[in-house]
Amino acid sequence: MSRDTTASLPTGLGRREFLAAASVGLSGGLAGCTGVFAAEGKQVNIAGSSTVFPVTEAVASAFSEENPTVNLSLSKTGTGGGFGNFFCAGRTDINNASRSIADAEVEQCGDNDITPIELQVATDALTVVVNPDADWVNCLTVEQLQQIWSADGVDRWSDLNEEWPDQEFELYGAATTSGTFDYFNEAILGEELNHRNDYYATERDRTIVQGVRGDEAAMGYFGFAYYSENPDTIKAVSIDNGNGCVEPSIETAKSGEYKPLSRPLFIYVAKESLAKPAVRDFVRFYMKRAATDLVSDVGYVPITEEQRDENLEKLDAKIEEVTG
Known part of the structure; x- marks a missing residue:
């Protein structure tokens, strides 16, 4: 598995230079899955597609400016690597995906009591x-x-x-x-x-x-x-x-x-992870920003307001099932 983690925000990226100046505490790997952040429910772990990574990175930067006490861990593992080695294994809350989840991956998730929720975030x-x-x-x-x-x-x-x-x-x-x-x-x-x-x-x-x-x-x-x-x-x-x-x-x-x-681009969130307030807040924030110029600034087509509303409705229904 090829892996490219990011310990600090990139510089010299043209339209995305604003990310480098954001002063955001993004963790570069998955090593921070334990510790004080996880213990307090303020850890959100994300892996998966390198294609979707720039969108999630931009959203995470904006989110962290408003929520500095939440630790976001982002890694590039590939869509399949993310599903197989992290998300469906219960090691991450969210998987970036440049394709829909495969039947075998759904089965693997099910074997580990992980319920994937698909949310389109852009078009590439x-x-x-x-x-x-x-x-x-x-x-x-x-x-x-x-x-x-x-x-x-x-x-x-x-x-x-x-x-x-x-x-x-x-x-x-x-x-x-x-x-x-x-x-x-x-x-x-x-x-x-x-x-x-x-x-x-x-x-x-x-x-x-x-x-x-x-x-x-x-x-x-x-x-x-x-x-x-x-x-x-x-x-x-x-x-x-x-x-x-x-x-x-x-x-x-x-x-x-x-x-x-x-092609459409997605994130998948584990329904079970929505029990954590930090994950709920981040995914809600993501859905709202996915319909804005933040996505086009990265280089993709934002979702429509109708798609955003559908995503939020689906998300709220799953949150209700988890939190009661």
Whole structure:
């Protein structure tokens, strides 16, 4: 399992620089699950998707400014890693997820008396990126992406187009524990093709940024937020799903034009954890902020006010079941 914990807020992230100045006490790992905060019910433990991480991080920063006595522990483990190793094992209260929970994960949670509650928090435009010097490519068809990313697929740019450079791909993508991997696999490769395994697989999205900007022949994919942080050092590729090239953006994801790589993002909260006031307060706060510019500032599409109200209604009903 690849893991990237954050001991302090990031700096130099463009639109998100406000996070670095927030003076927020966010814990970077899951080691703080015990101790005074947990004993007082003021510990909220969160793991899961690196794609959803920036949204949760921004919400957590805002929450901690208003609730400095609550300790929030955030870790990037991948959606599947978060479900399997932490959330469904009863070690975390919330799992960030870039896909819906799988049946096997629901079963694992049930075996441990964990009841997952799904709440959509944003919409993402999963983004394929290349090196800025790759001036021969601005748009790829879904079929071309299949050729690149499928097992036994093509190995060189010239295999796609004889006018393109005779250079071997340097590929970076999500680890198999990632919801981004699962979604890309389903949306691009479908049921009949398998994702190639000879690529650099990581949960550290900024590693993908570094790899792509360091090699002219490189390509990677990840959530739009990580592209929006680095638009001058990597280049986003438009996708042609049969109706012409469409750029990944907040606008095209919101309108539904960006297909097939526009996807919902979620958090899952354990119903049992709603017995803790800190978890209840944080999730309520999250739902309200998920419908604001805080989400678009990170690089995703906020949920609608109607979705927010539905989330809050679902949440309040589950809280009532837990607290009586």
